[in-house]
Amino acid sequence: xxxxxxxxxxxxLRVMPGDPVRAIMRPxxxxxxxxxxxxxxxxxxxxxxxxxxxxxxxxxxxxVLRTGPSDxxxxxxxxxxxxxxAITDRVKTPxxxxxxxxxxxxxxxxxTPKKVDWLRRVSFHFSPLKSEEKPGGEWVRIRIESFGLExxxxxxxxxxxxxxxxxxxxxxxxxxxxxxxxTSIAPVRGRPVATDLKDKFxxxxxxxxxSMIVTVIIGVSTGAxxxxxxxxxxxxxxxxxxIVIYALPVFWLGLMLQLIFGVYLGWFPxxxxxxxxxxxxxxxxxFVLDSILTHNWAxxxxxxxxxxxxxxxxxxxxxxxxxxxxxxxxxxVLRQDFITAARARGIPERIVVYKHALKNAFxxxxxxxGLQFALLLGGAVLTETTFSWPGMGRFLVERITYRDFPSIQxxxxxxxxxVAAVSLIVDVIYAYLDPRIRx
Amino acid sequence: xxGTLEYRPGLLARFFRGARWYGAEWYITVAGAFILIAVxxxxxxxxxxxxxxxxxxxxxxxxxxxxxxLMGTDNLGRDVFSRVVYGARVVLIIALxxxxxxxxxxxxxxxxxxxxxxxxxxxxxxxxxxxYSFPSLILAxxxxxxxxxGIINIAISIAVVYIPTYFRMVRGQTLSVKEELYVEAARSxxxxxxxxxxxxxxxxxxxxxxxxxxxxxxxxxLTEAGLSFLGLGLPPPTPDWGFDLSAGRAYLPGGxxxxxTFPGMMIALVALGFxxxxxxxxxxxxxxxxxA
Numbered sequence: 001x002x003x004x005x006x007x008x009x010x011x012x013l014r015v016m017p018g019d020p021v022r023a024i025m026r027p028x029x030x031x032x033x034x035x036x037x038x039x040x041x042x043x044x045x046x047x048x049x050x051x052x053x054x055x056x057x058x059x060x061x062x063x064v065l066r067t068g069p070s071d072x073x074x075x076x077x078x079x080x081x082x083x084x085x086a087i088t089d090r091v092k093t094p095x096x097x098x099x100x101x102x103x104x105x106x107x108x109x110x111x112t113p114k115k116v117d118w119l120r121r122v123s124f125h126f127s128p129l130k131s132e133e134k135p136g137g138e139w140v141r142i143r144i145e146s147f148g149l150e151x152x153x154x155x156x157x158x159x160x161x162x163x164x165x166x167x168x169x170x171x172x173x174x175x176x177x178x179x180x181x182x183t184s185i186a187p188v189r190g191r192p193v194a195t196d197l198k199d200k201f202x203x204x205x206x207x208x209x210x211s212m213i214v215t216v217i218i219g220v221s222t223g224a225x226x227x228x229x230x231x232x233x234x235x236x237x238x239x240x241x242x243i244v245i246y247a248l249p250v251f252w253l254g255l256m257l258q259l260i261f262g263v264y265l266g267w268f269p270x271x272x273x274x275x276x277x278x279x280x281x282x283x284x285x286x287f288v289l290d291s292i293l294t295h296n297w298a299x300x301x302x303x304x305x306x307x308x309x310x311x312x313x314x315x316x317x318x319x320x321x322x323x324x325x326x327x328x329x330x331x332x333v334l335r336q337d338f339i340t341a342a343r344a345r346g347i348p349e350r351i352v353v354y355k356h357a358l359k360n361a362f363x364x365x366x367x368x369x370g371l372q373f374a375l376l377l378g379g380a381v382l383t384e385t386t387f388s389w390p391g392m393g394r395f396l397v398e399r400i401t402y403r404d405f406p407s408i409q410x411x412x413x414x415x416x417x418x419v420a421a422v423s424l425i426v427d428v429i430y431a432y433l434d435p436r437i438r439x
Numbered sequence: 440x441x442g443t444l445e446y447r448p449g450l451l452a453r454f455f456r457g458a459r460w461y462g463a464e465w466y467i468t469v470a471g472a473f474i475l476i477a478v479x480x481x482x483x484x485x486x487x488x489x490x491x492x493x494x495x496x497x498x499x500x501x502x503x504x505x506x507x508x509l510m511g512t513d514n515l516g517r518d519v520f521s522r523v524v525y526g527a528r529v530v531l532i533i534a535l536x537x538x539x540x541x542x543x544x545x546x547x548x549x550x551x552x553x554x555x556x557x558x559x560x561x562x563x564x565x566x567x568x569x570x571y572s573f574p575s576l577i578l579a580x581x582x583x584x585x586x587x588x589g590i591i592n593i594a595i596s597i598a599v600v601y602i603p604t605y606f607r608m609v610r611g612q613t614l615s616v617k618e619e620l621y622v623e624a625a626r627s628x629x630x631x632x633x634x635x636x637x638x639x640x641x642x643x644x645x646x647x648x649x650x651x652x653x654x655x656x657x658x659x660x661l662t663e664a665g666l667s668f669l670g671l672g673l674p675p676p677t678p679d680w681g682f683d684l685s686a687g688r689a690y691l692p693g694g695x696x697x698x699x700t701f702p703g704m705m706i707a708l709v710a711l712g713f714x715x716x717x718x719x720x721x722x723x724x725x726x727x728x729x730x731a
Contacts, residue, residue, distance in 0.1 A: 004569040012582055012599075243467075243718060247657060247711035249664050252684060252703030255691065263694050270691070378576030382665050386688070396577070397669050400584045412581045419572055 005416035009409060010169055048169045052090040056099060056158035058083045065151025069098035076151045078110035078139055088150060102150045110139040181410035187402055193410035196395060204391035206286045208376055210307050214315025219322020227330030228353045238323055245320035250379045254313040254386035261309060268308045271388035310387040314379050318372055325368050329361035363433055370426030374419050468719025474712030482527045489521035494676040504697050511697035514690055523701050525678040533594050534659040538652055540598035545605025546648060550636055553613025571603035576665050583671040593672060597662050601655050608651050612644045646724040653717030657710045664706045680706050
């Protein structure tokens with residue numbers, strides 16, 4: 001299931017039409033630039049299976065690497081016998097079969113003085129060792145620690161190793177297994193996506209928990225009441241409520257609540273997670289929990305005030321589904337024999353409905369809670385944007401404006417994992433609560 | 440069923456008889472239909488109804504609603520009422536397109552998957568269930584971000600998300616219809632699979648498809664509004680409710696309520712219309728599902 005979702009996200013982001021690089025560039029950017037950036041980001045590698053070879057070992061004593069796939073191009077590097085290089089591209093030109101090769105980090109070899117000048121301008125992570133006259137002019141021996149250099153050479157000088165799994169897809173899966181979601185392109189290039197997600201997730205979790213509490217309180221109480229007073233005006237009213245509330249755009253609901261309670265009445269703040277300089281010492285990242293743990297009551301008050309409107313918005317939005325579901329379940333339960341028996345024993349109707357019946361109607365509601373989790377996350381994206389809530393949803397939206405697709409991909413994959421995890425947890429709880437179910 | 444009766448009641452009589460047969464659902468359906476008819480008329484007659492050009496600056500910015508500007512003007516002095524009227528077009532076109540796309544993909548796949556069964560069914564079901572379990576808006580965001588703006592692109596990104604809704608429903612129905620006696624009979628008479636699907640299975644899933652289609656449009660409208668609220672919709676100055684909402688959000692602290700109230704109200708109204716129609720039709724067309 002997770003694998004399918006991850007694959008799906010991969011397919012959507014990489015295989016479907018729509019080019020992230022073109023989206024970053026201004027319209028009309030030269031195709032060579034676009035291709036070069038794509039190459040640097042590794043987006044032109046084989047998608048699923050790599051048949052062109054993944055690494056190459058030098059056979060002759062030395063091979064000259066050039067800037068392009070032709071003997072007329074400038075020389076950049078000299079690699080020696082036995083060195084292993086990664087194949088990043090391969091073209092067949094009239095001059096033969098050319099490989100684009102990248103050295104591995106920690107590489108030691110010969111480059112032209114011109115390349116050394118270039119390296120001095122772009123990086124600190126290399127050290128020139130010595131200079132020598134060799135075929136083709138002067139060469140400088142250097143050692144580079146953190147990244148590789150690239151150049152072209154004819155394929156016939158190399159022994160090519162083929163690893164068909166050296167593709168974007170399988171490398172991506174591998175890095176996922178190491179919990180590595182890649183690094184951002186913008187606004188901060190090179191920042192690990194996982195770090196960002198770790199920062200943002202507690203905010204979303206906090207919002208989700210409080211919205212769920214609101215949803216369950218509103219949804220279950222209204223649903224139980226509707227079932228109790230079946231076919232009354234209140235029942236029909238609540239039924240209309242559940243349809244209407246579902247049709248409301250959640251962000252509009254948020255805006256209206258902001259307008260009424262934030263702007264006109266001034267009861268609650270309309271944006272952010274906590275007042276300035278009130279953030280509690282970080283333990284879990286959940287501000288409410290952290291401020292209780294550190295006995296910081298001023299932050300607790302501020303955190304709860306900031307939570308009020310967003311969680312009420314999201315909770316109200318989801319409550320319609322629960323009203324309906326609770327009502328249906330309650331009606332089912334109320335029809336059963338033990339309810340009739342309870343009534344026959346003279347237990348007051350109120351207790352029969354709200355104690356005996358509601359308890360039994362709860363199991364399907366719990367399952368629903370798990371299923372609605374996806375809806376909750378979708379709603380959270382919009383609610384977070386409305387309330388400038390610094391969570392995952394807003395992070396995702398912000399990165400979309402930067403076209404920072406590793407972040408988008410990472411965020412979506414994270415959501416996928418979250419959904420899968422929640423459905424697993426719900427299954428376990430469900431089996432625990434209802435001993436009749438066995439998987 | 441009316442054709443067999445000799446007595447043909449008038450329109451009004453038929454309306455009330457529907458109410459007697461189906462109860463509250465009938466009113467819900469009719470109310471939904473009325474909302475939609477009104478919206479469609481407004482959409483078609485937009486140039487005649489809207490008093491101003493929706494993308495021209497016609498008044499002072501932030502004018503309160505008055506007799507000249509029914510719903511006031513926005514931060515750029517554009518007439519909110521005209522933008523609301525024209526905005527219906529974009530939303531309806533995208534919602535309809537995306538729902539048609541997803542139905543066109545989801546229904547045949549569901550039919551085939553349910554009818555053929557086996558490995559095809561398992562693979563398709565796994566893929567569809569995965570999409571279904573995923574937060575729809577987030578998936579739509581990811582696709583829309585990759586495809587870029589444009590009516591067709593937005594419609595596609597919404598459509599992908601809702602394909603599983605059709606697929607699951609149609610597949611389930613196909614599975615149950617497949618076991619019916621008349622399908623068995625047709626098969627024993629030597630009917631080909633394509634014929635059985637077309638003549639016996641497909642007609643049975645139509646009512647549910649209609650219901651899902653209507654509910655789907657409601658969801659698509661909300662998703663479209665969400666996408667454009669997040670800035671993934673059509674580029675401005677195209678009048679679009681979701682985008683107007685996000686533009687108006689910046690001026691909320693000033694108390695300019697009219698900029699955000701009316702577009703949001705329209706989104707809610709149209710989504711409500713479709714979901715009421717869908718709900719009502721569901722109870723009328725699939726009476727087995729109603730609670731006793």
